[in-house]
Amino acid sequence: MTDLNLLNQVTAFINTEADxxxxxxxxxxxxxxxxxxxxxxxxxxxxxDFANTLNFAxxxxxMRKLRVAxxxxxxxxxxxxxxxxxxxxxxxxxxxxxxxxxxVRCAMNLSxxxxxxxxxxxxxxxxTLLKADNEFRIEEKVIRLQNSDAYxxxxxxxx
Amino acid sequence: xxxxxxxxxxVADYESLIKPDKVHTSLYSHPEIFEEELDKIFNNTWVxxxxxxxxxxxGSYKTAMIGRHSVIVSRDRKKNIHVLLNRCRHRAATxxxxxxxxxxxxxxxxxxxxxxxxxxxxAVPKPEEYEGVFEKSELPLVSxxxxxxxxxxxxxxxxxxxxxEDFLGGAxxxxxxxxxxxxxxxxxxxxxxxxxxxxxxxxxxxxxTDAYHFPIVxxxxxxxxxxxxxxxxxxxxxxxxxxxxGNGHSVMVMIPELVDLDNDLEAAIPERFxxxxxxxxxxxxxxxxxxxxxxxxGGSGFNLNLFPNVACSMAFFRTLVPISVNxxxxxxxxxxxxxxxxxxxxxxxxxxxxFQGPMGFGTPDDAEAWERVQKGSQAGSDEWILLxxxxxxxxxxxxxxxSGAVCSETGMRAAYxxxxxxxxx
Numbered sequence: 330m331t332d333l334n335l336l337n338q339v340t341a342f343i344n345t346e347a348d349x350x351x352x353x354x355x356x357x358x359x360x361x362x363x364x365x366x367x368x369x370x371x372x373x374x375x376x377x378d379f380a381n382t383l384n385f386a387x388x389x390x391x392m393r394k395l396r397v398a399x400x401x402x403x404x405x406x407x408x409x410x411x412x413x414x415x416x417x418x419x420x421x422x423x424x425x426x427x428x429x430x431x432x433v434r435c436a437m438n439l440s441x442x443x444x445x446x447x448x449x450x451x452x453x454x455x456x457t458l459l460k461a462d463n464e465f466r467i468e469e470k471v472i473r474l475q476n477s478d479a480y481x482x483x484x485x486x487x488x
Numbered sequence: 489x490x491x492x493x494x495x496x497x498x499v500a501d502y503e504s505l506i507k508p509d510k511v512h513t514s515l516y517s518h519p520e521i522f523e524e525e526l527d528k529i530f531n532n533t534w535v536x537x538x539x540x541x542x543x544x545x546x547g548s549y550k551t552a553m554i555g556r557h558s559v560i561v562s563r564d565r566k567k568n569i570h571v572l573l574n575r576c577r578h579r580a581a582t583x584x585x586x587x588x589x590x591x592x593x594x595x596x597x598x599x600x601x602x603x604x605x606x607x608x609x610x611a612v613p614k615p616e617e618y619e620g621v622f623e624k625s626e627l628p629l630v631s632x633x634x635x636x637x638x639x640x641x642x643x644x645x646x647x648x649x650x651x652x653e654d655f656l657g658g659a660x661x662x663x664x665x666x667x668x669x670x671x672x673x674x675x676x677x678x679x680x681x682x683x684x685x686x687x688x689x690x691x692x693x694x695x696x697t698d699a700y701h702f703p704i705v706x707x708x709x710x711x712x713x714x715x716x717x718x719x720x721x722x723x724x725x726x727x728x729x730x731x732x733x734g735n736g737h738s739v740m741v742m743i744p745e746l747v748d749l750d751n752d753l754e755a756a757i758p759e760r761f762x763x764x765x766x767x768x769x770x771x772x773x774x775x776x777x778x779x780x781x782x783x784x785x786g787g788s789g790f791n792l793n794l795f796p797n798v799a800c801s802m803a804f805f806r807t808l809v810p811i812s813v814n815x816x817x818x819x820x821x822x823x824x825x826x827x828x829x830x831x832x833x834x835x836x837x838x839x840x841x842x843f844q845g846p847m848g849f850g851t852p853d854d855a856e857a858w859e860r861v862q863k864g865s866q867a868g869s870d871e872w873i874l875l876x877x878x879x880x881x882x883x884x885x886x887x888x889x890x891s892g893a894v895c896s897e898t899g900m901r902a903a904y905x906x907x908x909x910x911x912x913x
Contacts (some may be wrong), residue, residue, distance in 0.1 A: 407856040
């Protein structure tokens, strides 16, 4: 039987995270992570050994900070031309839950508008969340883009 | 006022589009020029299709493109490599989909014709209707001529083309240097980043020999690394150079001290690789082995641009696929060492992810600039792309080649002279 209370809690957390990224609240986003948390955008959708394979992104804490700094510095021309991202998170399902962690899979439908061209990046996203003092912290976020195994366009923002 | 170039007749007059110091803007945007390029260039030269480590075992295969031609690179039961046209001899359906994998045979999904790894036609359902029509031995997958150099596989449609080694010529020395970055282990492909940008393929071809853009376009990348590394990448005022290697190839040496990775093994370990060095030493690797890996882990200090579709670019292979006059697919192929410690290969991949690919800290900014070049090049009808940087300060390299400053456009001029040579045949 699904724990609807837990499902509501993780849904609220993940929607808030998506909202932070869509509305450029990057410092708040950095605070959502555990110290050892890993952000991954794999190439092969079936891959699970991310450390030993090539990914589009494999960010531990230091790389996440650098990615945010790149976005906020204004130095990178590609970060200046995507006017807006809109991400809709849905299809939440709890895959696993114990005293310390909950693993959630959901769908993300992200749209970007770059140079006036609308493009979408649908993805399956899996979160491993640490349960800590009535809140969650992200231990792992894996974004499996639907077209990751084919070819992408350049992505100057955080998925 | 100069006469406007009438685009129509210009297509047949490529001489007038390529000057020693500039090329005509129509080279980026004219569909008829693009169609002729596919034929006169991509069908008539050595085109890189992969690295031997991508087909390591019996049954391994990868797909690749030679211009618009889909090909399969396979390894047969005798461990021989083949480059095969990816089309069934019956009704032309592709017999292999996907980027890479392992298989026992290639099967056409339409009528079930089956081919072995070397391309031989093995099975035809209901063969009796072909009795007296043809023998299976007459219809293997079309096999392309290919040759390899240091594991790099090049194929061609042109049977009487000069040997690959003659075509590579002065570039061979640089390939020999490039493959040293396995850190004492054979070079191995670890994966690739694939992306497209809305622009002509030659914009990418130029970029690999364009040091001038680096501190501008990649400012955010330089800001993201430590001071010691930022200093290494501050090469525009350094002792580097760009050298025309002939046949459209060129090398751009950005970091001279990283040209030969066998040298300077006694140098101090860079700060950012100290943790890796400690890890490798703790695993029991000798001091020399550790130093060799640490020196190689960041890649070579040069970009070798091979006309028309591949570059040995510091630490990775960059290959381009022309899709249309204004769309190009690029693969950034990550490299490591076969059998190397996982810490070494992990660092190679993390460094690749940091800069390369559609989510790297470098590539999206390149792609933005290239897209703007394509868009801007549509403005005006008789404008030119300047390639004259460093033209008045050329020297002769120790190998006897034309050489210019690291941020000169010597490599682009070399590529476009080869372009002209092939297009005016």
